[in-house]
Amino acid sequence: MTAGAAAWSVTAPGRHGVDEQLAAARVAPAAREAYLLCATATILLSPYVIGQAVALAITARTAPPGFHLWIGYFVFGAFVLLVAIAVGWLMGKIFNAAIAALIAPLGFLLLIGILDQQGSFAILTGRPAFVLDSLSLLLRTSSIIAFLVTLLWISKSEKTKLRSFGLSLATAIAVIVSMLATPVVVSRNPPGNNVLCVEGRSHLCIWPEHEKYLSDIRAISTRINALPGNFSIPSQMNEYGIDSHSYLTNEREQDLDAAPYFQIIAGSPWSYGDDIGKAILSLTFQFLDRDACNWQKISEDDSNRLWTLEAWLTAYLVGGGAPDSTTNAPSDMQDAWKAGRTLASNESIGDQIAWANEEVSEIRDRYCSSPS
Structure with a gap:
């Protein structure tokens, strides 16, 4: 052994x-x-x-x-x-x-x-x-x-x-x-004539690869068409990359004639609803034209009103509800956003439109020399 x-x-x-x-x-x-x-x-x-x-x-x-x-x-x-x-x-x-x-x-x-x-x-x-x-x-x-x-x-x-x-x-x-x-x-090179567009007050164009989101884009286009006259709507908005001259709405030194763009991120309507809403407010309040409005003197209360209006517009375009993302923004900004989304989810469309039209008129008349 x-x-x-x-x-x-x-x-x-x-x-x-x-x-x-x-x-x-x-x-x-x-x-x-x-x-x-x-x-x-x-x-x-x-x-x-x-x-x-x-x-x-x-x-x-x-x-x-x-x-x-x-x-x-x-x-x-x-x-x-x-x-x-x-x-x-x-x-x-x-x-x-x-x-x-x-x-x-x-x-x-x-x-x-x-x-x-x-x-x-x-x-x-x-x-x-x-x-x-x-x-x-x-x-x-x-x-x-x-x-x-x-x-x-x-x-x-x-x-x-x-x-x-x-x-x-x-x-x-x-x-x-x-x-x-x-x-x-x-x-990637722009898609040229293969681009898919939804016509309305604003032409919304997307890549052909994102054809499955076309019905959601149509729904947003319908809601854009229902916005009151105080809102200035870009004639065209493109998905990122379709137009090489598109600009980001939160940047200032850009071509004012370029079409704003939106991004479809993981298919979330909140991603492109937010971009489209910001583009509309950017033109409505002439954020890219420094000579037209004096936003440096905006009060804290009016800043909160703008944040509320921005959140309402995004939620309105998407169809209500809560965003599918998180944020670490300051508490006062988050409170204003919450108020706007609550308005979009709980109030009737007619009351929402009337409120938004009045907010745009008051804020723009206070800081801009003339309507856009």
Whole structure:
């Protein structure tokens, strides 16, 4: 029994035993590493590829506008996974298994945080106004593959360790440089005649990829048409990126003739309802024309009235209710917003319109030389 136990302890292929057996194998060390790395990459990439294939099969049946944009995001997702595999593999080469299992995920999360501050690395949404740059994707993907290849030659031998680590370090630097030097998310060309528009007092135009929001845009257009005459309505408002000359309503040094734009964020009507409402108030109160009104002298009470009016207009355009987001705005501003949303949810449309018309008239006459 003792002899058997002793024999087992000698022949059992522990970690050092496995290393010795692998070292004695007839397969070249780099080839052996390639098999292991390819197997690891296949296992870790399979769920992602399968999920993407299912999504592709479901979407390809209708081939909606912008369907081709999927390719860039698919490649970028694969790139991020390859970075995670490379970090984990490198940590496994440097540290023992227990320490590497802890350092690898923490190191990858830290890398994401640092690189995402300098350039897009964690892309969570794909708005139609943007597209992934093909050249940047090519540089990033080729550099991370080169880095993975260099990891095949990292050896625990003191003779070759320094040289192999130096080669891997050089390619790692190339990966980082490719990410920082080339923007991966770039502006997309305007859709031209393919744009979808809803006609009314203001033409509201959206990207063809956002066709499913067209009914909500029509509902907002109907509510815009019902606004009283004291409200000045922009002749056209575009979704971001449709018109390269559009302006943000909260910026002052902009072209007064440019059409204001709105953004559809995660499909939330509050996102574009807020932008459209601000654009209407910006023109109504001539916020972009410094010579027309003297808003520097506005009183605290009138500021609160403007905030209430702004919140009411957004809630009115959306159809009432509460926003699907949170804010850390000052308490007095939040109180004014709450009052405006309460008005939009509880009062009749006729009373709301009459109140808003009077508020606009009084505030504008107090601070503006003439109506817009």
